Amino acid sequence: MSILIDENTTFIIQGITGREAVNVTRECLNYGAKVVGGVTPGRKGRDVYGVPVFDTVRQITERMRVDASVVTVPPAFAADAAMEAIEAGIKLIVIVTERMPRNETVQLIELADQYGARVIGPNCLGIISPHKSKVGGVGGPAEDTRKAYMPGPVGVLSRSGGMTTEIANTLTAAGLGQSTAISIGGDPIIGNTYADFMPLFEADPETRAIVIYSEPGGTMEAQLATYLREQKSRLPVVAFMAGRFMDQMPGMRFGHAGTIVEGKADTSAEKIRRMREAGISVAEEVSEIPRLVRERLG
Amino acid sequence: MRFYEYEAKTLLRRYEVPLASFRVASTPEEAAATAGELGGTVVLKSQVLSGGRMKAGGVKFASSPQEARQAAAEILRLPISGQVPRSVLIEPKAPVAKEYYAGVIYNTLAKRPAIIFSDMGGIDIEEVAEQHPEHLTQATFSSLRPVSDYKMKEVVASLGITGNELTALTPILSRLARAFLAHGLTLAEINPLARLENGSFVCLDCHVDMDEDARDRQGALLQELGIGREETRQARPPTPFEIRGAQIDAQDTRGVAGRIVEFDGDLGLIIGAGGGSLTLFDAVRKYGGRAANYCEIGGNPSVSKACELTKLILSKPGVDKIAVMMNVVSNTRVDIVARGVIKGVVESGYDPAEKIAIFRIPGSWEGEGFKILRKYGVEYYDRSVSMDEAARRAVAKMQTV
Numbered sequence: 103m104s105i106l107i108d109e110n111t112t113f114i115i116q117g118i119t120g121r122e123a124v125n126v127t128r129e130c131l132n133y134g135a136k137v138v139g140g141v142t143p144g145r146k147g148r149d150v151y152g153v154p155v156f157d158t159v160r161q162i163t164e165r166m167r168v169d170a171s172v173v174t175v176p177p178a179f180a181a182d183a184a185m186e187a188i189e190a191g192i193k194l195i196v197i198v199t200e201r202m203p204r205n206e207t208v209q210l211i212e213l214a215d216q217y218g219a220r221v222i223g224p225n226c227l228g229i230i231s232p233h234k235s236k237v238g239g240v241g242g243p244a245e246d247t248r249k250a251y252m253p254g255p256v257g258v259l260s261r262s263g264g265m266t267t268e269i270a271n272t273l274t275a276a277g278l279g280q281s282t283a284i285s286i287g288g289d290p291i292i293g294n295t296y297a298d299f300m301p302l303f304e305a306d307p308e309t310r311a312i313v314i315y316s317e318p319g320g321t322m323e324a325q326l327a328t329y330l331r332e333q334k335s336r337l338p339v340v341a342f343m344a345g346r347f348m349d350q351m352p353g354m355r356f357g358h359a360g361t362i363v364e365g366k367a368d369t370s371a372e373k374i375r376r377m378r379e380a381g382i383s384v385a386e387e388v389s390e391i392p393r394l395v396r397e398r399l400g
Numbered sequence: 401m402r403f404y405e406y407e408a409k410t411l412l413r414r415y416e417v418p419l420a421s422f423r424v425a426s427t428p429e430e431a432a433a434t435a436g437e438l439g440g441t442v443v444l445k446s447q448v449l450s451g452g453r454m455k456a457g458g459v460k461f462a463s464s465p466q467e468a469r470q471a472a473a474e475i476l477r478l479p480i481s482g483q484v485p486r487s488v489l490i491e492p493k494a495p496v497a498k499e500y501y502a503g504v505i506y507n508t509l510a511k512r513p514a515i516i517f518s519d520m521g522g523i524d525i526e527e528v529a530e531q532h533p534e535h536l537t538q539a540t541f542s543s544l545r546p547v548s549d550y551k552m553k554e555v556v557a558s559l560g561i562t563g564n565e566l567t568a569l570t571p572i573l574s575r576l577a578r579a580f581l582a583h584g585l586t587l588a589e590i591n592p593l594a595r596l597e598n599g600s601f602v603c604l605d606c607h608v609d610m611d612e613d614a615r616d617r618q619g620a621l622l623q624e625l626g627i628g629r630e631e632t633r634q635a636r637p638p639t640p641f642e643i644r645g646a647q648i649d650a651q652d653t654r655g656v657a658g659r660i661v662e663f664d665g666d667l668g669l670i671i672g673a674g675g676g677s678l679t680l681f682d683a684v685r686k687y688g689g690r691a692a693n694y695c696e697i698g699g700n701p702s703v704s705k706a707c708e709l710t711k712l713i714l715s716k717p718g719v720d721k722i723a724v725m726m727n728v729v730s731n732t733r734v735d736i737v738a739r740g741v742i743k744g745v746v747e748s749g750y751d752p753a754e755k756i757a758i759f760r761i762p763g764s765w766e767g768e769g770f771k772i773l774r775k776y777g778v779e780y781y782d783r784s785v786s787m788d789e790a791a792r793r794a795v796a797k798m799q800t801v
Contacts, residue, residue, distance in 0.1 A: 121654070122700065122731060178616065200699075203614040204506065205584050208543045211511045227730060242730035242764040249783075250728055250763075262675020264698065267763070268727035271783055288674055291508050317678060325509050345678035347685055354634065354661070356694065357674040359613070365526070388679065389786040 103308040104231030104282040105257070105299070106194060106220075107170065111235050114139045114159065114168055114192075116183045117175035118150050122239070126174065126198075127151055132244035135235040138166060141183075159190040170194035172228060172238050180224065181206035188219045195293070196238050197223035201359070204291055211293050221293025225358065227263030227285040232270075240285050241267050254279015256395060257303045257337075259296050260315035261288055261358065262344070268388060269313055269342070276392030281309040288317075288358025295322040297329040303337060311395050312339045316373065318348045319361045323373045327380035338398035339382045340391055346370045401610045401633045402449045406489050407625045408608035411583065415575040417590070418602045422491040431472030432465040434490045441493040444471045445605075449633060450481035458485070461493060482636075494602055499592035501525055502573050504580040512540035513580060515573055517555050521592035535559065547577045568601050569593075583621055584614020641716060645695065648708040655701030655732065657709045657740075665690025667757070667798050668713035668722035670706075670741060673698025676727035676787070683791035684723070689798065692719045700732045706740025707747065714748045714755070721757040723794035728762045728783055734769030737761055742776055753777035757797045760790035 115130075117123050118140025127150050130137050137153050139162040146157040156162050159171070171187040173180055173195060180199035187195055188210070195214060202224045214221045222229060228238015232251040240263065241247030250271040256278055260266040263285040270283050284299065286292055296314055303309045316323050323341075330339065348356055349369040355362045363369050374384050383394045403411070406424045413419055421438070424447070425431040435442045446458030453459050458480050460471035472488045479485075499521035507514040516538040520528050528536050537558045541551045552573035556566055572593065580588040587609040594604050615622065615629075632638060638646070641662045649658025656673070667689050671680045677696045684691050693713055697706065713722055724741050726732065738759065745752045759773055762783035773780040781790055 125731065177613065201613045203584050203617055204586060204611045205543065205581060205614065208506060208511055208513065212542060212544050239731050246728075246730070246764050246766075260675070262673070262678075262727075264673040264727040264729065265675035265679065267730055268676065268679075268787065271728045271762075272786070275784070291506055291511055293511070295509065315675060317675065320508055322509065342679075344675055344682060346682050348678075354636070356659075356661070357678045357696070361674075361678070387683070387786065387788040389788060 103306045104234060105302040105306050105309070106282060107229050107231050107235050107237050109134070109234040110136070111169045111237065112136045112138045112167055113170035113172060113237050114141060114162055115172045115174060116141045116159070116187065117173065118142055118153065118155055119145050119148070120174055123174040124150055126172065126239045127153055129239065129243050129247070130236055133236050133247055135237065138162065138168060159186045159192070163190045163192065168192050170196060170237050173197045173199060175199060177201045177203070181210045184210045184221070185213055188214050188217050193219045195219055195221045196226065196228050197221065197287070197293070198226060198228065198238060200225045202289070207289065207291050211291070214293065222284065223287035223289070223292060225289045226287035227266060229282060229284045231282045232280055238285070240283065250274060251283065252279040254281065255308060255310035255399070256280050257309045257312045258283035259286055259299055259312065260284070261286060261317050261360070262315055265315045265344070269315055269391060272388055273313070273392055273395070278392055278395055281306055288360055290320060290360035296326040297322065300326070300329055300333070300335060300337070304335060309337065311399055312337050313391055313395065314339060314341045316341055316343050317345045317357060317361045318363050318370045318373070319368050321368065324367070324376050327376045327382065330380045330382070340385060340394045340398060341377050341382050342385045342388055342391060343370050343374055401612055401615070403608040403610065404447045404449065404486060405445065405605065406447055406487070407627070408606045409603070410625060411579060411608060411621070412576070412603060412606055415579040417572060417575050418600065420491040420494060420602055422489055424487045424489055425472060426487040428469040428473040428476070431488055431490060432469035435462055435468030436465040438490065438492050442468060442490050443493050444468060444475055445489045446475045446478065446480060446485040447487045447489055448480045448483045448485050450483050453480060456480045494594060494604060495597045496594045497597050498595045500569070500595070501528070501591045502576055502593050503587070503589035503591070504577050504585070505587055507540050510540045513543050513577065514538050514540045515552060515555055515577055517559065517573065519559050519561065521594070525591065541577065543581060547574050547581065549574050552577065564599060565595065572601060584611045584618055585609060586611050641712070644712055645709070648705060648712060652702050652705050655697070655699040655705065657697045657701040657705040659696040661694040663691045663693055664718070665692045666718050666720040667794065668692045668716065668719040669695060670697060670710060670713065670722055670724045672696050672726045673732065679727070679787055680725050680791055683788045684795060687792045687795040689791065689795035692716055697726070697737065698732055700736070701740070703736055703740040703743065706737050707744040710741045710744025711748050714745065714750065721755055721798060723757045723791070724759045724761065725787065725790050725794070726761040727787060729764050731764065733765040734761045734763060735765045735772060738769040738772045742772065742778070758790055758794040760785060760787070
């Protein structure tokens with residue numbers, strides 16, 4: 103099993119004719135994913151690697167079932183594109199766009215809540231259920247994706263797109279596959295946090311452990327710690343914390359828009375303390391993660 | 401991006417938040433003239449971006465133009481947290497009866513804007529939250545619907561406030577929330593929000609932060625306030641080296657090769673992407689390496705961008721070698737980064753085999769990339785060598801020199 107996406111998931115790519123989006127389309131198709139359409143206003147009638155391009159999302163949803171959309175349009179238009187997909191009835195919105203204004207992110211998430219849609223990102227690389235499908239650029243070209251990811255018992259949640267694949271690759275090399283890996287986004291406000299995904303992994307019988315990649319800034323690690331304590335989760339969690347050097351540099355932004363030390367509570371040291379208190383194993387290096395996962399799997 | 405107090409007050413005035421008639425002076429003479437026009441006792445406040453102005457001596461009172469001149473002169477030559485004041489804000493001293501706090505932020509877990517209100521103003525709101533939580537209240541509100549007065553009324557009333565106070569405070573909170581939503585702010589805070597002896601309310605001090613990524617949408621406001629594109633308003637101003645890094649990144653829209661932060665070590669770093677850079681910078685430090693810089697490459701930068709970034713780092717005095725390292729890449733192409741970095745080293749007059757301590761970028765197009773690296777005799781590693789191990793080997797190379 104997997105969460106959110108599997109081999110039957112159909113999706114569209116908004117902004118499909120953009121430079122990176124064309125690559126993502128090819129990579130997803132080569133991985134066996136069902137990219138059923140794309141949207142770029144004014145480009146209806148073209149195709150990208152055989153995927154038909156439309157002017158509006160509804161032109162596609164009127165014709166066929168669409169489970170998800172990947173939003174890859176420039177920041178000034180990203181919220182509008184996501185809202186178009188939400189109002190057209192698509193229930194899973196993956197926003198790749200970086201540097202979206204925060205007020206617009208919040209607006210589209212509120213709209214998604216009203217429509218019962220789930221938003222991943224912004225500023226993420228997407229979702230992958232190994233050997234089934236990938237929705238977004240996560241993993242890169244299909245042959246590289248197959249090297250880094252394999253099916254198995256570990257759910258991966260990462261605030262960094264690149265580190266999603268680095269961690270999966272480390273697990274794969276150690277013989278530990280992944281149920282679903284999600285690049286959750288590097289922005290200060292994202293559609294779904296670690297804790298928001300936990301109930302899905304809890305309900306997935308294949309998933310037996312969770313690995314998270316975390317950074318200074320924000321409170322979503324504390325939220326996960328609270329979730330694990332209150333919900334008595336069956337899933338052991340292993341965390342890796344990057345950006346420890348930032349504790350000495352408050353007010354400076356590194357890595358992602360959401361990665362900034364603003365107070366004592368969002369330093370790496372404090373987050374590590376809270377996570378350990380909640381029973382999360384914290385790895386000192388990425389290469390330690392497989393050993394910690396095996397320990398926790400028993 | 402933080403606003404100066406006078407900028408924040410200019411913005412809030414547009415939303416009809418009650419304010420004293422403030423002026424701004426950039427010389428002691430102007431301050432004296434302004435104090436004369438305002439009459440009575442005035443308060444003079446240092447216009448710096450850092451907090452803690454009162455404690456640092458950046459806020460003074462004056463009851464005559466002569467005193468105002470003297471106070472302004474002292475404030476203008478007093479740096480606060482390393483920042484030289486831009487000007488002095490002058491306004492009549494208000495006869496305060498009681499101080500409140502009102503703030504708008506994003507609740508990042510609820511993913512909604514939130515109003516925070518306290519009847520204990522004038523002190524740090526974190527202190528109120530810790531020591532007097534019963535004097536603090538907050539509520540999220542919709543980002544899609546126009547701001548509702550009743551929401552703000554509920555918030556104020558929840559602290560037991562009624563009568564004229566309730567009806568006067570409610571619209572102030574609504575207006576603050578409207579300014580917050582309309583201008584891409586990440587913080588809009590009035591502290592203290594004062595009730596005067598005559599029962600009216602006035603914003604004595606306020607604090608506004610704008611989302612960096614909202615700047616494009618807020619061109620009209622920023623122009624009106626005179627905030628230029630070049631003003632980054634980060635925790636510390638960028639160094640010339642960092643400004644050049646930003647210029648390299650801006651000259652080509654394809655990918656990222658910049659976001660450089662200067663450090664004083666001997667190992668230049670070409671690292672990425674967002675999370676990979678954090679991980680690798682930690683690893684270099686852990687193994688005793690002395691980094692010359694932090695940076696980020698990613699999003700598939702062009703050859704010329706990688707090349708220029710390499711040249712910039714190699715031109716930094718004291719840089720002995722560079723380490724080129726990333727996590728397993730998805731969209732960035734290994735061969736393009738390899739080509740750009742080698743070009744940069746060669747154009748700087750060095751031998752890539754000598755100058756590049758280590759190259760560890762596995763992933764997309766790695767076969768092509770490794771071929772180029774072999775040709776130039778550069779030590780490279782694939783995904784079988786972990787990021788930490790790559791950093792350790794790079795640091796070890798520096799120590800054997």
